Amino acid sequence: MQFKKLFLLLVLCQLLSCSNKSDLTKKSTLNQKSTLGLTSEREHEIREKVEDMLDTMSLSTKVKTLVGESSTPLLKHGEAISGYNIKGATTLPQQIGISCSWNPELLKTNTGYTSRMMRSLGTTLALSPMLDVSRNAKWGRMEESFGESEYLTARMGLAFINGMQTDDLSKGVATTTKHFAGYGGKNQNDYEFLEEILMPHEVAVRLGNTQSLMPGYHAYKNIPAHASSFLLKDILREKWEYDGIVVSDYFAVKQIFTSYNYAKNKLDALVIALKNGVDLEIPFGDCYQLIPEALEKNLITMEEVNTSVRRILTLKCRLGLLDEPLIINDTIALDSKSFRNRAYISATQSIVLLKNNGILPLKKDLEKVALVGPNAASVESLLGDYTYQSLKLYWDKQPIDRHNPELITLYDGLQNAIGQEVEILYERGCDWMVERKDPSKTAKSMIGDEREKNVVELHQDHVTDYKKAIRYAEESDIIIAAMGENRYLCGESRSRNDIRLAGEQEQFVKDLIKTGKPVVLIIFGGRPHVLTAVEKGCSAIIQAWYPGEEGGNAVADILTGKVNPSAKMTVTVPRTNEQCPIWYGKRYKNKKPLYPFGHGLSYTTFSYDEFEISDQNKTSSKWITVSCNITNTGQRDGVEIPQLYISPKGLSMPRPALSLQGFTRVALKKGESKRVTFQVSPEQLAFYNQEMSQVIEPGTYEFLIGASSTDIKFSSLIELKGEEIKLPLKNIFFSETLIN
Template identity: 50%
Template sequence: MFAQSKEVANYATPEMEEQVEALLQTMSLEEKLAQITGTRLREIMVDGKLSLEKCREHIPHGIGHFCQFSSGLTLSPEELRDLVREIQQYLVTETRTKIPAIFHEEAITGFATQGATTFPQQIGVGCSWNPEIVRNNARSTAQNMRAAGATLALSPMLDLSRTAHWNRLEESYGEDAYLTSKMGVAFVRGLQGDDFKTGVAATVKHFAGYGTFNNNEKELYEEYLMPHEAAIKIAGAKSVMPSYGKYKALPVVANPTMLDQMLRKEIGFDGLVVSDYFSVSKTYKGYKQAPSEMIAGAMAINAGVDVELASPIAYPLLPEALQTGDVSMETIDAAVKRSLLMKAKLGLLDKDPVIGKEGTLDFDPLANRKLAYETAVQSIVLLKNNGILPLSKKVKTIALVGPNAATVHGLLGDYTYQSMISFWHSKEFDPTNPKLVTLKEGLENRLNSKVKILHERGCDWSAPLESKIDASGLGDDRLSKLKLLTIKGLPQPDLQRAIKFATQSDVIIAAMGENLYLCGEGRERKGIRLPGSQEAFVEQLLKTGKPVILVMFGGRQQLVSKFEDRCAGIIQAWFPGEEGGNAVADIITGKVNPSAKLCVTYPKTESKAEINYKNGYPDQNLVQYPFGYGLSYTDYTYSDLKINSEAKITDQRITMSFKVKNTGKVKGTEIVQLYISPLDTQSTMKPIQLKGFQRVSLKPKEEKVLQFKVSPQQFAEYKNSQWVIEPGLYKFMIAASSTDVRLESQIALKGPKKVLENGRSVFFALTE
């Protein structure tokens, strides 16, 4: 349970402030600007080796950050650590200021470097509803990053995603602000640990309302800001990245309303704001809201962006902006100070900073693989089961077909190392470093040797033109220079052979869906059906009359409405990471009872309209499976809800208790959800909102008493530029999903309207 009253530490100690102030007084303008820009390792390397000549030419005054420093390299852990040390040695011996750099990398699926543990993609992890496993994964990621000398991560991504058509949905924890906030807080706490000098600074992104419409002020404050606010106020996040989006027509990266008023003044953020890659210059180049790159830089730093990533484009022009009066020295100094304070906080300004870990390094130890496996198991959602699952021991022959049956490319989400080096750097990755377990391997590992697996791909993922690189938006500049790699080494699919195997089998396992080139930043598909000829292939498999278990891999919900009623079983595996094959196999065979529940609504059509369960699904025809839905191999009953019929707005907590029982024959884990609905017809609150959840593990016939303790602050709404708690009549619902309410009770919240002068301070229900 997370304590919510914990005072978050200030950005820096008085000693750090004093050290940085003294340093700042000695620095030239060029040295200051160097600290608020980032660059790439390629600028200082020749033939894969560090070039001191290039260092002296490119970073003579030092540098703030080295950006995504490991995800484009094919170095061993020790080689990576030694390279970081070599660069830091140059900075502390050959630059006048002797200030080390921050080496930062992506981390939503683990440290994005060769050989490091590859966890499931965040969209799958969201379906685990397990903040503790998020925290453990992030802790292991931080250990790997620190061992290599990295000190900051451009993670987690806390955007709310309400359409499967958005290609970055996979990076999110889903559509709900409460669930995303809980997961985000856990991620930040795990990554940063108890001390920045041993942990890794988390960067919460993308502030705020990226990938959606964020101009509705009430929804922006109540929902899209909440995960960032919770990560800052509860977990102590000290780095924030603005989005590529706009707010009220002005790019967020140059938007003082969002970055100064909302982030710093209202939320109280006192840390570092780093730009998304190339976003500062896009105010000029892309949005065309600045007459020059110099003015674009001035607009960004004036709005509150401290560091320009990933290349020094606009901020080196700030001396000109000083001359023209478009920026002040005070503003530049404030950004430099925050940048240096982050370095002090991370231990980089210590007398003898610790860079990397000594000895032989293992970025994928057994403990990490176990975490990756357990996370995958808890992320995989059972959507449909007519009794075919778990597989009966009577099954002797399995037809394993589909493009994701025996390949690794359906295991890997965007911002995994493998995805980054192949998509952004056009290099092949090694599927054995770390070892990636395919579904075929998983089934072979788990099934009795007497069970025959007949494998044939049957179809490819898609036609070559199914996915294309979309460089038309206002994202990363590199997109316009990329091309999609061809996945090599695969045999041509043989449709007839696959159908023959299907007719000879007791059951068909059809592994369909996307790969790392069909979903992710800059990768556009025309729709959200199964790609290419996969739908037609599934139809032919169904015509055999044999039971079909559809296993879908990918970064988004993909339509199954065409044949949902005819499939014997449907499993949503997402991008399940390095242990994905073993995890899916264990669910299919019954070694593991699935527990995951959807963190997004599953659509029934290709409509691009955003779907948000909080609106109550007014059009049921758009919804295949509701938010919070997921099946198990056992059944649970809920009973004996106890709660007072009245509470006061001034109460500390509103307590309720109830019982959950496993009535089946196998142990399982139920994800119990608490929702509230306003009953007053004049209420401006959404029709239904998640306000608590907990995972409960139960043996067969076991019953447990659970509690939720809800804060009246969880009823707060943003109205007329204030946070207010209003009296009224509300319904509390204990549920198995947003549409499967098992227990409910009305409660009258009484007392005069209460204004929260300092905004929200309590975000979550307590559980027991």
């Protein structure tokens, strides 16, 4: 009997040992390049096939290939930032919301499902993800970003790519990472650009093996991105050895001439773009249709044309589009139960509890709840830019079909959650008050998507009764105020100088507070808002973002406590308009925000202790190890997101005061403790010196672990010893994490 027990114990130990080894092996792939199932033999076959095709292609067919019209076969593209944007497909939370989950695996699973859906419908090129580091909440496209941290943006972007392209590209969908590079930011110095802004793109190319890349509408050093030899040749092709395609943003090649006057005419714009490596012009090939004329005038060579055609054909081969028989995934339901559940889980992990004085979760003895505000029963509150529904509303002026897929508003969600026990008194009370009544008046000088010129606001008659809403508030036990943005206040070409609650919303919330009833403020939209005027008077504040089709159920379940919130902010919530742009990297010197980067509350509490950090750290070390215990000290199960930051001290070059270099999600039952270990590579500390060489420099570094960028639980100085190491290219971008 004793022998049997000993044998079983040994087997258990062996299984645990294998489990740990498996976990470590799994983690080690984080800094390895995805092969996409492309063996050297397969790549050789593809090269031979492409050259054979080039030899027999007419010039007309080559031109069609470069403007996306070639049927050999068609490289069909679509948006996929929050699910595939076709009618009826599952609508996920907007990208800024997903980033607040701090959960790359969640995102990878989502994009894997979206990839199968797109592939089954013949779409093999996704014009996503967006990898712009976004540090100004006034920018309309912040909602499409993963936030203000280049590290988190790179991690989430890599997960998006790996899920979409899959381990076998012949069964997946190629990603188009965008916008290369520096779009949405101003006044970036060379060091910030090289070390931070480029990082997510470098990871996408060198680890994610993204097969398509899109420059931005912006200019870098006064040169349009689509015409930049430095970006598209020196960095992308030569330094990073990128071998995928470069696809233009809509109308951007023409804008080299029309918006920037960097070219004399469309023919000149074509020459500049093609010579700098823009392979595919979309949507109509306004300039690339002139390739025969450019060849005739000896402005370009046939080899330059062939180079771009070769890249596009190579991508088609890698996607299996030229295989016999063509691989087509089985057709799948556009909004299956399983993917709706993914939308729900994603929303619950994306919604951030910013403030809670104990009013949440809602008490069981409530009798009446006032639900007010323009986003209380609005389907627009659920939908990010580039969802099918939003595009149809904004571009084509078509009302949203709320039943395809089924869109669950906050009103619907609360009815589902508490409608049988609690009386819900609903009244909008006020409208969004769209500030820009006629976008076409400001679009003529616009640099961006030219479809904006034809946009006219679709006026919807929302009946609001301000006094009735206040009366409902006075009669109720608690007020839930759903405020924020709609499609005309946020998105591409919809930046705002004033990001307080628009129109009457701020005054409406003030009047709700005056009733003396507790106010739970829920903000829907694509950016953080300046809430200083109402923040103190609210009992709780939730940042819901654009939470997707299941958003109403997700918010309601967080309100009632069925779900314990775990999300944390990936952008800073400014205290005033004047603070923008603001980000955690400067440690908010002289700019105390309303809520910092990394902040987010739970219905339970966590403690951090037993910190350790390795000694004898050298520039040549493989890892610097930092660890601590985290304990759930509250009365509910929950998830904590510990964050590792590094602060260099007194190096030869000015460095960001704080830099996120690790994070993980830790699920803890009440009373449970787990040990979290971060392994940091010295390569993560590399920076560009005065000679513009990337180096790992010995010196003093502070390592910090916190629950947010300001809620620091542990910090320790280390001396990194050894020789300065020149690093032409990083091989390690991310810390490895072990939880036990």
